[in-house]
Amino acid sequence: MSLKVEIAFKLNGHAVAQEILTSASTLQVLNRDFDLAGAKLACGEGECGACTILVDGVSRNACLMAGVDLDGRDVETVEGLWESNGLDPVQEAFVKSGAVQCGYCTPGMVMQAKYLLKPGKKLSRDEVLRGLEGNVCRCTGYHKIVDAIVAVSGETS
Amino acid sequence: MTLPQNQSPAEFEYYVNATSIEEACRALGDGTGTILAGGSDLWVQKDEGVKTFGPRLINISRLEELAEISIGNDQVRLGARVTMTDILCNNELGKIAPGLAEAANRFASSQIRNVATIGGNFANASPAADAVIPLLCLDAEIELARLDGNAVATRSIPAVDFFTGPGKSVRAADELITAISFKPRDGKSLARFFKSGPRPALEISIVSLGIVADISDGKLSNVRIALGAVAPIPFRARKTEALIEGQKIDDNLIAAATDYLAEEISPIGDVRGSAWYRRHLARTYLQEALTNVA
Numbered sequence A: 001m002s003l004k005v006e007i008a009f010k011l012n013g014h015a016v017a018q019e020i021l022t023s024a025s026t027l028q029v030l031n032r033d034f035d036l037a038g039a040k041l042a043c044g045e046g047e048c049g050a051c052t053i054l055v056d057g058v059s060r061n062a063c064l065m066a067g068v069d070l071d072g073r074d075v076e077t078v079e080g081l082w083e084s085n086g087l088d089p090v091q092e093a094f095v096k097s098g099a100v101q102c103g104y105c106t107p108g109m110v111m112q113a114k115y116l117l118k119p120g121k122k123l124s125r126d127e128v129l130r131g132l133e134g135n136v137c138r139c140t141g142y143h144k145i146v147d148a149i150v151a152v153s154g155e156t157s
Numbered sequence B: 001m002t003l004p005q006n007q008s009p010a011e012f013e014y015y016v017n018a019t020s021i022e023e024a025c026r027a028l029g030d031g032t033g034t035i036l037a038g039g040s041d042l043w044v045q046k047d048e049g050v051k052t053f054g055p056r057l058i059n060i061s062r063l064e065e066l067a068e069i070s071i072g073n074d075q076v077r078l079g080a081r082v083t084m085t086d087i088l089c090n091n092e093l094g095k096i097a098p099g100l101a102e103a104a105n106r107f108a109s110s111q112i113r114n115v116a117t118i119g120g121n122f123a124n125a126s127p128a129a130d131a132v133i134p135l136l137c138l139d140a141e142i143e144l145a146r147l148d149g150n151a152v153a154t155r156s157i158p159a160v161d162f163f164t165g166p167g168k169s170v171r172a173a174d175e176l177i178t179a180i181s182f183k184p185r186d187g188k189s190l191a192r193f194f195k196s197g198p199r200p201a202l203e204i205s206i207v208s209l210g211i212v213a214d215i216s217d218g219k220l221s222n223v224r225i226a227l228g229a230v231a232p233i234p235f236r237a238r239k240t241e242a243l244i245e246g247q248k249i250d251d252n253l254i255a256a257a258t259d260y261l262a263e264e265i266s267p268i269g270d271v272r273g274s275a276w277y278r279r280h281l282a283r284t285y286l287q288e289a290l291t292n293v294a
Helices: A026-033 A089-097 A106-116 A125-131 A142-152 B021-028 B042-048 B084-089 B091-096 B098-105 B118-124 B132-137 B238-244 B251-264 B275-291
Strands: A004-011 A014-021 A052-055 A058-061 A074-076 B014-017 B033-036 B056-059 B069-071 B076-079 B141-148 B151-158 B163-165 B176-182 B189-195 B208-216 B219-228
Touching (some): A106 A125, A125 A142, B014 B021, B021 B033, B021 B141, B021 B176, B091 B098, B098 B189, B098 B208, B132 B189, B219 B238, B251 B275
Parallel strands (some): A004 A074
Antiparallel strands (some): A052 A074, B208 B219
16 A cells, blocks of 8 residues: 655645545546546546646646645646636637537646636737647547637736 | 546655755665656656656655756756756747757647656656757766765766666666756857657657757868667767768768768667658758758
8 A cells, every 4th residue: 555645735726635645646636535527537648638737827737747746736727717706718718619529628628728828918829729739639629629719818817 | 526547556655745955865865766856757657557666756846956947158057857848938048059949849748848857858768858869969967966975976977878778877776867967059050959750749759850060161060969769768870970070061961971870870660650761750850950051
């Protein structure tokens, strides 16, 4: 049995603490220990981006991050976008553009979009495509995903 | 709701979040440590069970002293924990080490560039490691630290001598890679990096080629050519370098040099590309690099 350690971090704005296995990935910790199913396991090796989350404001693959490395970090998952205000503007844009098909890649796409979007900066299609290199949509609905992110870019908040 | 997921095969018996190089070296002291930085190679290998891991997990991802980029007139020093995104976002590095910036630019994906470290690219010792190639061309040195008695002792070795086989290097089990350093080259240098894969992102290179040289009167000097994925280790094409050194670059020399390079390398054929195709790519990249000079 692998060693367990106690970690404490900020999850979607709330301070949390949890005892976890040192061999667990961040994705496993989010899924199993926090019942958060937004970040998804698909490839498990950083190729697909379905598990993309923001850690200290930077996007990364939760499947490739050691769970123990969560300690002291500020973590945002797709669940954190909801809170009390309803859908996030990025999520609104996905709905408006019809960017969601089966939905499995969507949380990862949305979180990577949150990383790419900077207040007041309009993104070109090429910039969005470049930023989404690490996110795969097996419904291949890329055009509408790019449409959504380009449309929501340039807004000030 | 709990999603069913496989248990990971690797188990750890000890964990430390190191706060200094000394603490990390101390934890590595008995030679059974597994170093965690970005984790982008480590966690894949752990879950696939392709490697065995030491039972002591040593997290160096908070070591600020390993995250520094210092650029001096005589030396550029990249802390081992500098990420591909850090390299890409550093305009200064883009000017003095354009090949390195190109390699960082072609490295994996946004999410992985955000965490993958330069030290990890060396430590993992893949024959196809992208960021290693331009650094071999820059005559980079690898700095390694270990605990000697109660003090941290460091040694530097040329990057080209670092690798000993696929996944293997001269790094001892109690050593930590702390930095990669090189001399900056001036603006008149030729410095290019090429890699090929079926798509621009997230590809293990079929072949990568880096070249660095000084240009004067159409002649190249201090030529360095390195290739990835053509040998069990990242490969310096010393014979081809010698052929080009000091010569006027014209069509005849380019033809001779590309023929020579195809002979000098000994790539394998595998699922990513045949040996013939790898030779073809190597020739094509060298031709492109030299044609731009001629």
